[in-house]
Amino acid sequence: MSAAVSKKTVPTVGASTFVYLVIAALIASVPWFTGNVFYFHVGIMVCLAAMATSGLAVIAWVGQLSLAHAAFVGLGAYTSVLLVTRLGLPFVVGLPAGALVAGAVAYLIGKPLLRLRGVYFVLITFALNELFRLVMLEFPGVSGGSSGIAGVPKIELFGLVLAEQSQVYVFTLACLVAVTALLYLIRNGQLGRRFAAVEENPALAESSGTPTARTQNLAFVIGSSIAGFTGAIMAHYIGFISPETFGFQLSVSYVIILVTGGRLALWGPLVGAIFLTPLPEFLRGALEYQHIIYGVILIAVLRFLPQGLAGLSGQLTRLKGDRS
Amino acid sequence: MSFLIAQSIINGVILGTLYLMMAIGFTLAFGVMRIVNFAHGEFYMIGAFLTLIGVKWLGLPFPAALVVTVVMAILLGGLVERFVFRPFRADELSGMIASLGLAMILQHMALIIFGPDPQSFPSLVSGVYRLGDLIVPKSRALTLGAGVVILLAFYGFLMHTRMGRALRALVQDQEVASIYGVRLEIMYPLGLGLGVALAAVAGGLMAPLFGVSPFIGGTPLLKAFIVVILGGLGSIPGAALAAILLGLIESLTSSFVSASAADIVTFALVVVVLLVRPSGLMGRAEA
Amino acid sequence: MNSILNVEGLSKRFGGLAALSDVSFEVERGHISGIIGPNGAGKTTCFNLITGTLSATSGKVVFDGREITGLPPHQVVERGLARTFQAATTFPKATVRENILRGALLRHPLGLGSSLFGGAAAREAEAAGHASVEEVMRAVGLTEHADQIAGTLAYGHQKRLGVAIGLATRPSLLLLDEPAAGLNPEEVDRFGAILQDLKRDFNLTILIVEHHMRLIMKLCDHIVVLDHGEKIADGQPEDVRNDQKVIEAYLGAEHVE
Ligand SMILES: Nc1ncnc2c1ncn2[C@@H]1O[C@H](COP(=O)(O)OP(=O)(O)O)[C@@H](O)[C@H]1O
Ligand SMILES: [Mg+2]
Numbered sequence: 001m002s003a004a005v006s007k008k009t010v011p012t013v014g015a016s017t018f019v020y021l022v023i024a025a026l027i028a029s030v031p032w033f034t035g036n037v038f039y040f041h042v043g044i045m046v047c048l049a050a051m052a053t054s055g056l057a058v059i060a061w062v063g064q065l066s067l068a069h070a071a072f073v074g075l076g077a078y079t080s081v082l083l084v085t086r087l088g089l090p091f092v093v094g095l096p097a098g099a100l101v102a103g104a105v106a107y108l109i110g111k112p113l114l115r116l117r118g119v120y121f122v123l124i125t126f127a128l129n130e131l132f133r134l135v136m137l138e139f140p141g142v143s144g145g146s147s148g149i150a151g152v153p154k155i156e157l158f159g160l161v162l163a164e165q166s167q168v169y170v171f172t173l174a175c176l177v178a179v180t181a182l183l184y185l186i187r188n189g190q191l192g193r194r195f196a197a198v199e200e201n202p203a204l205a206e207s208s209g210t211p212t213a214r215t216q217n218l219a220f221v222i223g224s225s226i227a228g229f230t231g232a233i234m235a236h237y238i239g240f241i242s243p244e245t246f247g248f249q250l251s252v253s254y255v256i257i258l259v260t261g262g263r264l265a266l267w268g269p270l271v272g273a274i275f276l277t278p279l280p281e282f283l284r285g286a287l288e289y290q291h292i293i294y295g296v297i298l299i300a301v302l303r304f305l306p307q308g309l310a311g312l313s314g315q316l317t318r319l320k321g322d323r324s
Numbered sequence: 325m326s327f328l329i330a331q332s333i334i335n336g337v338i339l340g341t342l343y344l345m346m347a348i349g350f351t352l353a354f355g356v357m358r359i360v361n362f363a364h365g366e367f368y369m370i371g372a373f374l375t376l377i378g379v380k381w382l383g384l385p386f387p388a389a390l391v392v393t394v395v396m397a398i399l400l401g402g403l404v405e406r407f408v409f410r411p412f413r414a415d416e417l418s419g420m421i422a423s424l425g426l427a428m429i430l431q432h433m434a435l436i437i438f439g440p441d442p443q444s445f446p447s448l449v450s451g452v453y454r455l456g457d458l459i460v461p462k463s464r465a466l467t468l469g470a471g472v473v474i475l476l477a478f479y480g481f482l483m484h485t486r487m488g489r490a491l492r493a494l495v496q497d498q499e500v501a502s503i504y505g506v507r508l509e510i511m512y513p514l515g516l517g518l519g520v521a522l523a524a525v526a527g528g529l530m531a532p533l534f535g536v537s538p539f540i541g542g543t544p545l546l547k548a549f550i551v552v553i554l555g556g557l558g559s560i561p562g563a564a565l566a567a568i569l570l571g572l573i574e575s576l577t578s579s580f581v582s583a584s585a586a587d588i589v590t591f592a593l594v595v596v597v598l599l600v601r602p603s604g605l606m607g608r609a610e611a
Numbered sequence: 612m613n614s615i616l617n618v619e620g621l622s623k624r625f626g627g628l629a630a631l632s633d634v635s636f637e638v639e640r641g642h643i644s645g646i647i648g649p650n651g652a653g654k655t656t657c658f659n660l661i662t663g664t665l666s667a668t669s670g671k672v673v674f675d676g677r678e679i680t681g682l683p684p685h686q687v688v689e690r691g692l693a694r695t696f697q698a699a700t701t702f703p704k705a706t707v708r709e710n711i712l713r714g715a716l717l718r719h720p721l722g723l724g725s726s727l728f729g730g731a732a733a734r735e736a737e738a739a740g741h742a743s744v745e746e747v748m749r750a751v752g753l754t755e756h757a758d759q760i761a762g763t764l765a766y767g768h769q770k771r772l773g774v775a776i777g778l779a780t781r782p783s784l785l786l787l788d789e790p791a792a793g794l795n796p797e798e799v800d801r802f803g804a805i806l807q808d809l810k811r812d813f814n815l816t817i818l819i820v821e822h823h824m825r826l827i828m829k830l831c832d833h834i835v836v837l838d839h840g841e842k843i844a845d846g847q848p849e850d851v852r853n854d855q856k857v858i859e860a861y862l863g864a865e866h867v868e
Contacts, residue, residue, distance in 0.1 A: 291432040298424065298425035
C-alpha cells in the first residue's frame with residue numbers, strides 16, 4: 001500500500017521530465033549552432049526574461065499577480081550598479097546585494113500589501129511600480145534621473161570580465177538553471193504544497209495549519225529577490241539603466257510571459273520567455289507589430305489556453321483521452 | 325496671491341472635469357462588469373483621433389465631430405465587450421489581464437495608422453475671458469462648459485431613464501438586478517460602450533488643448549485610476565468627489581510646489597487608501 | 612464535568628448587526644454536541660470566532676484548559692481544534708490524496724526536502740505521514756477517489772473530503788459546519804454512521820452544525836440552539852426538542868419563508 005503511495009507523491013525524475021530537459025538543452029545550445037553573436041544576445045535576453053518571470057511565478061503560486069515586479073528588478077539593478085560604481089565593490093558583491101535589497105523591501109511592505117487579494121493586489125502593485133518610478137526620477141543624484149546611468153561596468157567574476165556575448169550567455173544560462181532548480185525544489189517540497197494550498201483556498205489552508213500571511217509573504221520575498229537578482233545581471237549586461245527602464249511596460253511584459261507560459265506551471269516562465277522574448281529582437285524594424293502580436297497572443301492564451309503553453313501537453317493528452 | 329489661488333482653482337476644476345469623465349467609465353466597467361480596464365486610456369486616445377479626423381479630414385463642425393465620436397465609441401465599446409471581455413465574466417483577474425493586451429493592441433494600431441508624431445488640432449476659438457484679474461482662455465472655458473453639459477446629460481440618463489436605472493441596479497447588486505429582469509447581454513456592452521464613449525468624448529474635448537498622438541492615453545488612465553481608487557472602485561458619487569479633489573490638489577501643488585511632487589503625493593495617497601480602506605475614501609467599508 | 616471547550620459570553624457585531632450576542636456553552640470531552648438554529652442564526656459565525664477565523668467583539672474561548680481567544684486559525688488547529696467549512700470545503704485543483712496531505716502537513720513533514728536531503732529517519736517519518744493520509748482516506752471512504760481532482764467530486768464527496776482534511780490535522784476536537792448538507796436521507800444515515808466510527812477510531816470530540824434534525828437528534832449527546840445570534844436553549848436532545856422557544860424559532864422562521 002504505502003509503496004504505491006510514495007511512488008505517486010514523491011516526485012521522481014520521470015520520462016517526461018527527461019524529455020523536457022533534453023529539449024531545453026537543445027534550445028539552449030542554439031546560439032552555438034549558429035555561432036552568431038546576435039543569437040547569443042537573444043539567448044541572454046531569454047534567460048533574463050525567464051529568470052525575472054520565475055520570480056513572478058513564485059508570487060503567482062500563492063495566488064497573487066504583481067504589477068510591481070519591474071520595480072523589484074529595478075531595485076536589484078540600482079543596488080548593484082550603485083555599489084559597483086560608487087563604492088567600487090565587485091559585481092559578485094553587487095549581485096547578491098541586489099537580490100537582498102529587493103527581498104528586504106518585499107519583506108517590509110509585504111505584510112500590509114498581501115492582505116489585499118485579486119484585482120486589489122494588482123491595483124496596489126500597479127500604483128507602487130508607478131511610485132517607484134516617480135520617486136526615482138525625483139532623486140537624480142541616485143538614479144541618474146531621466147537620463148539614467150550609462151556606462152555600467154560589464155559583468156566581472158573574480159577578475160574575469162565577461163566581455164564576449166557568449167561568456168555572458170553561459171553565465172546567465174547557469175543562473176537560470178540555478179533559479180529553475182530552486183523553483184523545482186520549492187514546488188515539490190512542503191513549501192510548494194503550502195503555496196498551492198494558499199492559492200486554492202486561503203481560508204482552508206489557514207485552518208488546516210498553514211500560516212497564510214507568512215507563507216504569502218515568503219513567496220513575495222523569494223519572488224522579489226529573484227527579480228532583484230535578475231535586475232543586477234540585466235543592468236551590467238545592458239550597461240544602461242534609468243527609472244523608465246523599470247516602468248509599467250516591463251511589469252506588463254513579465255505578466256504576458258507568465259500568462260502565456262502558464263501561470264501555475266513550473267515550466268511556464270521558461271516556455272513563455274522562449275516563445276515571446278525573441279520576437280522583438282527579430283522584429284527590430286517593426287516594433288509596433290510586435291506589441292500587437294503580444295496583445296493578441298495574450299488574449300488568445302487567456303481565452304483558449306488558460307493554463308498557458310506549458311499546460312498545452314496536459315490539455316492535449318486529456319483531449320486524446322476523452323476521445324479514446 | 326489670492327489671484328494665483330483663484331486661477332489655480334479654475335484650472336483645477338477644468339482638470340477635475342476631465343478626470344471625472346475618464347473615471348466614470350472606468351468605475352462603471354468595474355461596478356457593472358467587474359472589469360478593471362487598463363485599456364480605458366486608449367479610448368481617450370481613439371476619441372481624440374476620431375474627433376481630429378472628423379474636423380480636419382471630413383470638415384465637420386466640432387460638435388458634429390464629437391457626436392460621431394460618441395456613436396463610434398459606443399459601438400467600439402460594445403464590440404470590445406462582446407469579443408474581448410465577455411469570455412472572462414466569471415474571472416476578474418483574467419479580464420484585467422486581457423485589458424492589458426487590448427491596450428497594447430489599440431495603442432500600436434494607432435501608431436501604425438497615424439505615426440508617432442503629435443498632431444496639432446485646429447484651434448476652435450481664440451482669446452480669453454477676463455473676470456477682474458482672472459484670465460480664462462476661451463478654449464478652456466468651452467471645454468469646461470461642454471464637459472459639464474455632457475456629465476449632466478449622463479447624470480440625467482443614469483437617474484431618469486430605464487436603462488440608467490438598470491445600470492445602477494447592476495452596480496448595486498448583480499444577482500438581484502438580474503432577478504428583476506435586467507438583461508445582462510444588453511447591459512454589459514451598453515455599460516462598457518457608454519463608459520468608453522465618455523472617455524472618447526473627453527479625448528475629443530481635450531484634443532484642441534493638448535494635441536493628439538497615440539501615446540496620450542497613458543496619463544488619463546493614471547488619473548482615472550487614482551480617482552477611482554480614492555473614490556472607491558465602482559462608486560460614481562465617490563469618483564465625482566475624488567475627481568474634483570484631485571484636479572484641485574494637482575493644480576494647487578503644481579502652482580505652489582511642483583508637478584512631480586503632486587504625482588508622488590497622489591500615488592502615495594492611493595497606496596495608503598488601498599491599504600487602509602480598499603472601498604475608497606467615501607465607500608462603504610468592506611466586511 | 613470534563614469539558615474540552617468553554618465558550619464564555621462570545622459576541623460579534625458586523626457594523627450594526629449583532630451576529631452573535633453573549634453566547635456561552637460547554638462541550639464535553641468525548642461527546643458529539645450539536646449547534647442548531649435557523650439560517651442566519653449565527654452558527655457559522657460562532658465557529659469562525661472559536662477557530663480565530665474572525666476576531667470576537669467580546670467574549671472568551673477556552674480549549675483544553677487554555678485560553679485561545681484571539682489566536683490565528685493556524686495556531687488553533689495546531690493545538691488540536693480543527694474545523695470544516697460550510698462552503699468551499701476543499702482545495703479544488705488538487706487530487707483527493709493531495710488535499711488530505713495538505714492537512715497532514717501540520718503533523719508530518721511531507722515532500723521533496725525530506726526525501727532528498729533527509730536520511731533514513733526522515734524517510735521513515737515521511738512514510739508515516741503517507742500512511743496516516745491513507746488511514747484518513749479509508750476512514751471517510753474516499754480511497755477509491757484518491758486520484759480524482761477535488762473540484763470534480765460530487766458535492767457530498769467534497770463535504771466528506773473537507774472532513775478528511777480536518778481529520779488529517781489529528782485534532783482532539785473537530786467542528787463540522789453542515790457536513791451533511793445536500794445529501795439524500797440514505798446518505799445522511801450513512802454519514803452519521805461514519806461520524807460515529809470516526810469519533811471512536813480517532814478519539815474525537817465533535818461539535819456539529821446541521822439542519823438534518825433526525826441526524827442531530829440521533830447523534831448528539833448535547834445540543835445548543837441559536838436564534839438571531841442568541842442562545843435560546845441548551846440541553847439534551849429530548850429537552851431541546853420539546854422546548855417552547857425552540858419550536859417557536861423554527862416555526863417563526865418557516866413563516867417568514
Ligand atoms: N463576514 C460577514 N460580514 C457581515 N455580516 C456577516 C458576515 N458573516 C455573517 N454575517 C451575518 O451574520 C449573521 C449570521 O450569519 P451565519 O453565522 O453565517 O449564520 P448561520 O451559519 O447560522 O446560517 C447573518 O445575518 C449574516 O448575514
Ligand atoms: Mg452557516
